[in-house]
Amino acid sequence: MTTTERDHGAVAPQASGRPEIRERTLRTDRWWLAPLVNALGLATFVVYATIRSFWGSAYYVADYHYLSPFYSPCLSASCVEGAQHFGSVLPEFPVWIPLAIISLPFLLGFRVTCYYYRKSYYRAFWASPPACAVREPHTAYSGETRFPLILQNAHRYFFYVAVLISLINTYDMVVAFQSDAPDGTARFGLGLGNIVLLVNVVGLWLYTLSCHSCRHITGGRLKHFSRHPVRYRIWTTLSRLNTRHMLFAWITIGTLILTDLYIMLVASGTISDLRIVN
Ligand code: FES
Numbered sequence: 564m565t566t567t568e569r570d571h572g573a574v575a576p577q578a579s580g581r582p583e584i585r586e587r588t589l590r591t592d593r594w595w596l597a598p599l600v601n602a603l604g605l606a607t608f609v610v611y612a613t614i615r616s617f618w619g620s621a622y623y624v625a626d627y628h629y630l631s632p633f634y635s636p637c638l639s640a641s642c643v644e645g646a647q648h649f650g651s652v653l654p655e656f657p658v659w660i661p662l663a664i665i666s667l668p669f670l671l672g673f674r675v676t677c678y679y680y681r682k683s684y685y686r687a688f689w690a691s692p693p694a695c696a697v698r699e700p701h702t703a704y705s706g707e708t709r710f711p712l713i714l715q716n717a718h719r720y721f722f723y724v725a726v727l728i729s730l731i732n733t734y735d736m737v738v739a740f741q742s743d744a745p746d747g748t749a750r751f752g753l754g755l756g757n758i759v760l761l762v763n764v765v766g767l768w769l770y771t772l773s774c775h776s777c778r779h780i781t782g783g784r785l786k787h788f789s790r791h792p793v794r795y796r797i798w799t800t801l802s803r804l805n806t807r808h809m810l811f812a813w814i815t816i817g818t819l820i821l822t823d824l825y826i827m828l829v830a831s832g833t834i835s836d837l838r839i840v841n
Pocket residue numbers: 673676677678679680718770771773774775776777808
């Protein structure tokens with residue numbers, strides 16, 4: 564038995580794979596709390612987003628042009644009048660196809676392959692590992708070097724589409740500052756829904772721009788920062804944002820749900836939008 568085993572009840576790291584820990588855990592704190600909270604938070608979002616994506620109604624407020632982010636861009640002839648901010652370029656969909664089928668797979672791919680969410684759901688759902696210094700139930704570990712987890716490397720490509728979708732969400736938010744006057748003309752309008760949409764869009768940009776891939780795209784593969792002062796400046800700014808990526812990941816889960824929920828309540832007539840101007 565080595566010194567390490569005698570002193571800590573664990574064997575030294577092996578040449579390959581992860582260290583073996585004989586004790587179930589060496590930790591005395593409530594290490595299980597973080598994976599539990601993460602599992603509940605992620606499961607809530609997945610269930611809510613799935614239900615609402617297939618809901619098919621109460622996603623657009625015609626009077627104030629509020630469009631739920633779960634239905635953007637709405638390009639099908641099945642979309643309600645006015646929700647097609649970019650035109651009706653697709654035919655009618657059967658009820659089992661979400662109206663935002665164009666964007667949802669990419670948004671899902673972007674979130675699922677996100678470096679932070681990977682850490683979060685590997686720990687929360689696969690217990691791989693559940694936490695630092697806690698024995699994991701799996702006997703083999705190949706990391707992300709084989710199928711299917713090697714597909715996580717597609718994250719950088721999902722990033723480009725996520726930027727495009729953030730631009731579309733920004734357009735939706737700007738369009739919503741128009742409300743219809745009694746004579747049918749468009750005029751400036753401001754309500755609580757606008758503020759909800761604005762906060763959501765700001766959160767989405769912070770999450771997207773703080774992405775590790777974004778940081779690499781702007782400042783990676785450079786040998787001399789001094790020869791690329793603009794890229795260096797952008798990279799340092801994004802690096803600062805990047806330190807809060809986990810925070811933005813959770814904030815946007817909350818703002819996406821709240822934005823859709825608010826629009827659903829207004830669109831269904833359950834509540835009225837709190838109007839500030841027009
Ligand atoms: S690392 Fe999280 S979105 Fe790219």
